Amino acid sequence: MPASACSYFPATHDLIKKYDVQSPRYTSYPPANHFRDNASPTEYQNYLNQRPTTVGPLSLYVHIPFCRDICFYCACNKIVTRDKNIASRYLHSLEKEIKLKSLFFTESRQVKQLHFGGGTPTFLNPAELMRLMRMLATHFQLVDYDSREYSIEVDPRTIDEEVLALLVGLGFNRISLGIQDFDLQVQEAINRVQSYEMVAGLVKSIKQHGFKSLSFDLIYGLPMQTEESIVQTMDKVIKLSPDRVSVYNYAHMPARFSSQRQMDRYLLPNAETKLALAQRIRQSLLGAGYQGIGMDHYAKTTDELALALQQGTLQRNFQGYSTNMSLETIGLGLSAISTHADRYTQNVHDLARYHELLGNDQMPIEKVCELNREDILRRYVIMALACQMTLNFGEVNKRFNIDFVQHFKSELVQMEQMEQEGLLDLSADSIALTELGRQLLRNICMVFDQYKPLDIAYCSKTI
Ligand code: SF4
Structure with missing residues (x-):
């Protein structure tokens, strides 16, 4: 297997050097680092009251920030803890937030998209998952028809048959699995060991339970990854046949995410190797009949994402790419972002502050971006x-x-x-x-x- 990217990627060394720069991922515009601090809860409430009447379906994003273990590469907003009691208090505040925000959205607006992200949403036990869905159903109009998109991010190490069956019962019809890489050496380097056999068993159960869509998240640019190892990982991915694959470029920012320093003893792939890895992944997926979606997603041609691309309704959002179902997204939970036609609003990042604001019946927001x-x-x-x-x-x-x-x-x-x-x-x-x-x-x-x-x-x- 050649080490150089040149046979797959037409960029010259000079071009790679020129364009290997820091840039936003454009999940929003303006990018989230331009959101203004010191957002005022009262001003946000005024905005919600006075904005032009918005109709149509709603999208909800719920952030569950807890994780049992740290994955060294992680750049998510999470709290690593083994304290199971922490979730109960979080749900208490989350319920207040759900109630508070729901007041500004008319009851007739159906929730066609719902996404649980994290962190690890399955950090919640079955009773807590039920409690959370009950809260949402009490304050928003959840739907049960087939075209709903109710999705949850799942860490394969944290789920069993019982939870899987529960998720179906709660209305989830889409699952996204954090795979990252199937190579054991890579998994050990990033502190996330999950065997292919275990994931294959889980995938079989997911399909048996009738989930409409299964998505895999992969990351390239991790320590120990080579073109050879990534090809082997992709062979396994294709064998498991997910409906969608999201391929993320590892963002190495140890100054911001200290756990990434745990990987200091490994050499990270350089820019040319990363491009070669991305190209290998692309070749595998296109060769297996997937359609490329935007900068980092792939989908089977029958998947809604591929259809949205063909119909020109594809959208980019904080979860990556999405079908165009809603003009407004309500972000709930720590650091969650709400999107309106001319504004983004982000919740506080600090858990104590989150509890404090909701304890005072205030919107738990800290950042805002008004679009001109x-x-x-x-x-x-x-x-x-x-x-x-x-x-x-x-x-x-x-x-x-x-x-x-x-x-x-x-x-x-x-x-x-x-x-x-x-x-x-x-x-x-x-x-x-x-x-x-x-x-x-x-x-x-x-x-x-x-x-x-x-x-x-x-x-x-x-x-
Ligand atoms: S990658 Fe996911 S499971 Fe791992 S620490 Fe980050 S949020 Fe938690």
Whole structure:
């Protein structure tokens, strides 16, 4: 197996060097590091009261921050604990938050999308999971028809048949498993050992229980990963046949996430090797009939995500990619983000503060980002590129009543440069990304990001 990426990836060494820079992941625009601190709970309540009447389905995101063990690579907002009692108090505050926020959303709005993320949502025991669903059902209109998307992130080490059956009973029809890599040496290096046999048994049970969609999360750029090992991991992934695969580029930021220093004794793959790993994963999945979705997702062609891409309704959000079902997402729990048409609001990160604010019946928020017209325009451009890999200027002109070529004069000069480098095809009225551009998508999006010079150290490398 060759060590070099060059036979798979057309980027020259100079291009890799030029574009291996820090950049946001564009799960939102403006990126989350531009959310303003000191959000006011009262002002948020006023906003919710006064915003234009919003109709249509709702999306709920519930964050369960607890984990039993630490995975060294982790960049999530989590609390590692073996204290099982911690969840009960958390649910007490969460119930207050659910009640408080539900007051601002009319009862007729159906919850078509529900996602439990973490942390480890299955840190909650069966009684706690039931309690949480009951709270949500009391204050929001949950639905039971087939097209609902109720999903939960599952750590394969924390679930058994009993919980799986319970999740079906509670209405979940989608499961996402944190796989990362099947290679034992990689798993030991990242402190997350979970055998293929155990995962294969779990996958069999998930399919028997009739979940509509099974998704795997993988990470490349981890210690001990080689092209050879990743090919073997991908053979196992394909054998298990998940409906979706999310492939994440490991974000090494030990200054922000101290557990990552535990991997200091290992060499991390360099930028060229990471690109080769990403390319190996892509080849395996495309070869097995999956469709590439945006910058880091893959789906079977019959999956809703692939259909949303074909219909032009694919969206990028804090969970990655999503079908376009809701204009508003209500974030519940520690650090959860709510999305409205012209605003993001983020909950507090500190557990004690979360309890304190809800103890005083206050919204547990700490950050906000109000979008002006220019932000909304640029968000549209960035999300179109990130989802569709193309951008039609006429469509933007119609939607925002602008002259794209005039408005984005300086950005188009940079697009011309990127065209010469083979990242995209530029015409009089469109941008279309090439295969190389797809891999450097974050760099292309960054050209349209007005905020990029600020706090760039917060961001991970693009490659
Ligand atoms: S990767 Fe998941 S399970 Fe591991 S520490 Fe992070 S949030 Fe917890």
